Amino acid sequence: MSRLESKVAFITGAARGQGRSHAVRLAAEGADIVGIDICRQLDSVNYAMSTPDDLAETVRQVESRGGRMLGIEADVRDLDGMHAAVARGLREFGRLDIVLANAGVMTQSLPPHEKSRDAWRDGIDVLLTGVWHTLQATYQPLIDGARGGSIVITSSSQGLRPFFSDLSGGFDSYAAAKAGVIGLMRSYAATLAEWNIRVNSIHPTGVNTPMVVNEFFGEYMEKSNPKTAARVVNALPVELVEPIDVSEAVLYLVCESGRYVTGTCLPVDAGLVFAG
Numbered sequence: 001m002s003r004l005e006s007k008v009a010f011i012t013g014a015a016r017g018q019g020r021s022h023a024v025r026l027a028a029e030g031a032d033i034v035g036i037d038i039c040r041q042l043d044s045v046n047y048a049m050s051t052p053d054d055l056a057e058t059v060r061q062v063e064s065r066g067g068r069m070l071g072i073e074a075d076v077r078d079l080d081g082m083h084a085a086v087a088r089g090l091r092e093f094g095r096l097d098i099v100l101a102n103a104g105v106m107t108q109s110l111p112p113h114e115k116s117r118d119a120w121r122d123g124i125d126v127l128l129t130g131v132w133h134t135l136q137a138t139y140q141p142l143i144d145g146a147r148g149g150s151i152v153i154t155s156s157s158q159g160l161r162p163f164f165s166d167l168s169g170g171f172d173s174y175a176a177a178k179a180g181v182i183g184l185m186r187s188y189a190a191t192l193a194e195w196n197i198r199v200n201s202i203h204p205t206g207v208n209t210p211m212v213v214n215e216f217f218g219e220y221m222e223k224s225n226p227k228t229a230a231r232v233v234n235a236l237p238v239e240l241v242e243p244i245d246v247s248e249a250v251l252y253l254v255c256e257s258g259r260y261v262t263g264t265c266l267p268v269d270a271g272l273v274f275a276g
């Protein structure tokens, strides 16, 4: 018996990377997927963001394994658009059980930091306000479903232990937002518990996705703060974990296995936070 048979999952940032991996993995357990993604570029992001073709590829991968997925181009910064996407998902699949607030960017502002304010604003808008929008657009349908539910917010190891600043709006917005979502996670966990809706966050170390595997990231780290960047090393002998490693942790939280787990931060960090 598949572990998520008849469940519906709403996933942000589903076009590629971890969001795609979560979509494919949850679908393999029987869940129907509503996956949204912005599918276009932000000026304050130096690496290539996703495209409509990427989102179509996630849909293809889910369907090729026998799953069902509705892919929607939507921006987590747009609350009305998020409500509309959730409503489309409800019309298509009739219910909502799981929410993965996964969409993210790493905005960048290299010295002399002309882009610093934009990098701060876009980072906070996507990573903090976008998560709040995702919670706002989904909590009522979860309550109305009266079957409980599970929300997982993707934070970062940076959310538990900010390692360094680039002294600009780039990493600063990332560290602030990834810590900020822990507050949202705990307050929603406490409030939604009476409806048996669980809320947790996951905190990956570096993951092998285009957010960090791109021609700019290594150089950016090095130029931003070389001494501190050199100290960010996992305890276990692995440089980057794979998206599937995070998906398996998500699966643990959203399935019956996690039924009494709420309000927690789950690191998938190869020991980076406590020993790195």
Ligand SMILES: NC(=O)c1ccc[n+]([C@@H]2O[C@H](COP(=O)([O-])OP(=O)(O)OC[C@H]3O[C@@H](n4cnc5c(N)ncnc54)[C@H](O)[C@@H]3O)[C@@H](O)[C@H]2O)c1
Pocket: 012, 013, 014, 015, 016, 017, 018, 019, 036, 037, 038, 039, 040, 049, 050, 074, 075, 076, 077, 102, 103, 104, 105, 126, 130, 154, 155, 156, 157, 203, 204, 205, 206, 207, 208, 209, 210, 211, 212
């Ligand atoms: N890759 C890492 O090393 C790493 C480590 C820890 C945490 N994270 C977090 O994991 C999550 C997933 O990132 P990833 O590694 O898969 O990177 P990724 O860049 O491959 O995927 C992120 C996806 O989010 C989408 N997105 C960005 N802004 C959006 C918006 N405004 N609205 C809707 N979609 C939007 C992008 O288009 C992209 O498809 C992010 O929250 C990221 O901060 C990543």
